[in-house]
Amino acid sequence: MDSPSRSRSRFTLDPLASRDDMDRSPILRWGAIAFLVLIGLLLETTIFSSWRLFNAAPTFGYVAVAGVAYYAGANTAMVFGFFAGLGSDIFYRTPLGVTALSMMLCGVLVGVIQTGMMRPTPLAVPLLGLMVSLIGNTVYILISIIVGFESLVSIHSFYAVLLTSLMNMVASPFIFLFIKQFIGAPAWKNR
Amino acid sequence: MTVRKRVLFLLLITAITLITIDVRGGTSGPIGAVRSSVREVISPLQRGISAVVSPVGSFVDGVTNASDLKRENQKLRKEITQVRTENKTLEAAANENQRLRKLLNLVDEIDVDSVTARIITGSPSNFETSIQVNRGSNSDVKVGDPVVDGDGLVGRVIEVSPNRATVLLIVDSTSGVGVRTSRSEVVGIAQGSSGSRFLSMQFVDPDADVKKGDTVVTSGLQDGLFPPNIPVATIRSVKKDSSGLSKNVQLDPIVDLDRLSVVSILKARR
Structure with missing residues (x-):
């Protein structure tokens, strides 16, 4: 039977893990994260941004961060969220770092929540997708307003957050499945 | 302090520093230059993906x-x-x-040089309305250049790199275009509003002669930014403002901003 530390190391993708915990080389693990960020970014700025429902497009980046947090823990999600957000910020007019900050905080939040989960329920994934989208987009709007984008204070912003969160909720099982295939077994299983 | 807390703190400080530098530097600052270069590198990939998946996007668009x-x-x-x-x-x-x-002996004022450009991507986020086009400073595109399609005004260039430019659409909440009604010559500012696909005409006198269905064109008074007489919108509704100091005029853009594929970038008069 595997020792707890051995079973944790089998699936870990945590870039902050100690050297003893690593099965894959740091280059491979960072490479996997960079690849996931790049693919996500390209899809988000090309395909997903055109899938609009009542003028609101999904923001699957937040769900991806939640997926990484769910399967790989808060540390990985924090770093993944920061760089994925930074990548998104390149294409937005809001200052560089706003999405990075909101996605990073979402990663930490979901990572902390998943460590408290005794066992997953069928509704856990859609609910996490909904929650992370609502919180992430709201944090993004709040930071943007603080740094001078007052135009985001509008009824449209409210509808957009709501609609995009519902779309994200529907898509989250598929995104979580992709993340799971990409990075391995759930973090709760590895504890 | 645990590793997680240390890294979280480091990332927080990095994000706040980046935000501060970007807000202070604007598009001409160091972050503006980095952003522009990264967009330039990624735009061929985006173009490729857009070309491959545009039929899927059209299908989804058609269904919804x-x-x-x-x-x-x-x-x-x-x-x-x-x-x-x-x-x-x-x-x-x-x-x-x-x-x-x-x-x-008047000169036809719309007769300015132009560059044809193809749309690379649409609005990247829910909270802004801009598009990316495949022409940039190598084609002599500059910040402020007006952008039109066959029907009328699309927006203006707000950011340029060698082979790519960002166009702010007229419906964006930060966009304002000097306009006048073509029938009664009433002037105002066509202002976008957050997230919607409509415009509102600001600073219209309460007694002004404006009617539903009137066409609104660029006035040419905005310090030469937009040439005059480019169709912008049609009047959707006219209501009296609650204060009674102006008219509340809602506009429908003439250009279908959701189905743009090719646009012309006009050389702004400077």
């Missing part, structure tokens, strides 16, 4: 907007009949206009 398309089709059929009739009248008016222009 099928009822709108049906309604629009019926509306367009009616309009074609109406326009054919009007066209004959306008031809005569255009001939007369041409003669008058010659007579007054």
